[in-house]
Amino acid sequence: MQPKSNIVHLPVYQPGKPIEDVKRELGLTEVIKLASNENPFGCSELAKAAAIKELDQVHLYPDGGSVELGAELARALGVNTDQLIFGTGSSDIILMLARAFLAPGDETIMADETFSQYKHNAEVENARIIEVPLKEGKHDLPAMLAKITERTKIVWVCNPNNPTGTIVTKPELSAFLSQVPKHVLVVLDEAYCEFVVDPEYPDGLELLSEHRNLVLLRTFSKIYGLSSMRIGYGVGHPDVIRFINQVREPFNTSRMAQAAAKAAIGDKAFVERCRQENAAGIAYLSDRFEKLGLPYFPAHGNFILVDVKRPSTEVFDALLRKGIITRPRWTYYPTYIRVSIGTQEQNEKFIAALEQVLQESAVHG
Numbered sequence: 042m043q044p045k046s047n048i049v050h051l052p053v054y055q056p057g058k059p060i061e062d063v064k065r066e067l068g069l070t071e072v073i074k075l076a077s078n079e080n081p082f083g084c085s086e087l088a089k090a091a092a093i094k095e096l097d098q099v100h101l102y103p104d105g106g107s108v109e110l111g112a113e114l115a116r117a118l119g120v121n122t123d124q125l126i127f128g129t130g131s132s133d134i135i136l137m138l139a140r141a142f143l144a145p146g147d148e149t150i151m152a153d154e155t156f157s158q159y160k161h162n163a164e165v166e167n168a169r170i171i172e173v174p175l176k177e178g179k180h181d182l183p184a185m186l187a188k189i190t191e192r193t194k195i196v197w198v199c200n201p202n203n204p205t206g207t208i209v210t211k212p213e214l215s216a217f218l219s220q221v222p223k224h225v226l227v228v229l230d231e232a233y234c235e236f237v238v239d240p241e242y243p244d245g246l247e248l249l250s251e252h253r254n255l256v257l258l259r260t261f262s263k264i265y266g267l268s269s270m271r272i273g274y275g276v277g278h279p280d281v282i283r284f285i286n287q288v289r290e291p292f293n294t295s296r297m298a299q300a301a302a303k304a305a306i307g308d309k310a311f312v313e314r315c316r317q318e319n320a321a322g323i324a325y326l327s328d329r330f331e332k333l334g335l336p337y338f339p340a341h342g343n344f345i346l347v348d349v350k351r352p353s354t355e356v357f358d359a360l361l362r363k364g365i366i367t368r369p370r371w372t373y374y375p376t377y378i379r380v381s382i383g384t385q386e387q388n389e390k391f392i393a394a395l396e397q398v399l400q401e402s403a404v405h406g
Contacts, residue, residue, distance in 0.1 A: 084266030091304035131273030211243035233342030322382035
């Protein structure tokens with residue numbers, strides 16, 4: 042049996058190394074995972090209770106249209122329910138977008154170091170991928186605009202960008218969108234938007250009414266702390282959402298996920314606390330990196346990409362042996378590791394371990 046020729050050499054997505062694996066492999070009792078941009082503060086107690094309550098209905102299919110969740114989210118965002126689509130994380134919406142809009146030979150534009158699933162799903166659909174280099178870690182929107190042709194179907198903009206954590210500002214994004222041809226879909230991935238405190242950061246929701254060719258991606262995996270529930274959503278013009286819905290798998294989100302997400306929306310105090318704690322964590326790590334003389338990109342999500350001035354895999358392995366899981370192997374930043382913001386205690390333990398690793402490396406180097 043032979044698969045499609047264009048998928049044979051595709052890499053399989055590599056998530057952050059699981060805590061259980063590290064404990065077993067290295068014989069450690071304490072492991073801190075700062076690799077997958079998860080919320081170290083867990084999730085809302087309201088969301089947890091709502092999910093547990095749904096266990097009594099586990100024998101029934103979920104609401105295939107996520108009607109109750111959609112109504113609650115639409116009220117919270119100030120949009121109509123026909124502007125929303127749900128998936129098993131925003132990565133599922135990325136898959137649906139590629140399936141709905143990309144045919145073999147179509148062109149799609151993205152940054153050269155950004156969330157890998159844009160490229161992966163475009164490759165599955167045998168589209169032609171145009172990668173535009175980041176400029177000081179940021180999306181180079183004018184350069185991306187210059188690459189648009191009649192064959193361009195989708196432009197992907199991750200804001201904040203994963204893995205660099207940088208943002209494009211509201212004026213930059215507005216100027217870009219005003220020049221993108223109407224036949225081109227712009228996908229604005231705002232998975233980390235709730236963490237951003239910079240006043241220059243654009244709210245994609247404010248731009249939707251002006252641009253019918255704009256789709257937002259958001260998720261309950263990050264600040265809401267529902268990563269294992271696998272639920273995210275897209276927001277766009279009803280016509281675009283209808284096209285995406287036509288390729289959505291039936292019952293693609295669970296009863297527990299829908300209930301937890303619905304409850305999470307209402308717990309604004311939890312979200313605000315997580316935003317403040319995350320901002321404090323960014324400030325702490327940034328200060329420590331500066332004291333260590335390590336360059337880093339300004340962080341706006343819940344992670345920092347820092348230059349450890351050594352091959353990232355070496356530092357990753359050394360940190361792993363000390364029970365700290367980070368994320369190495371960035372194509373255009375081979376000496377950088379991405380570290381998620383943890384609790385203050387976790388952040389301090391990471392810095393202590395990093396200092397030891399760097400000292401040991403200097404001695405042996």
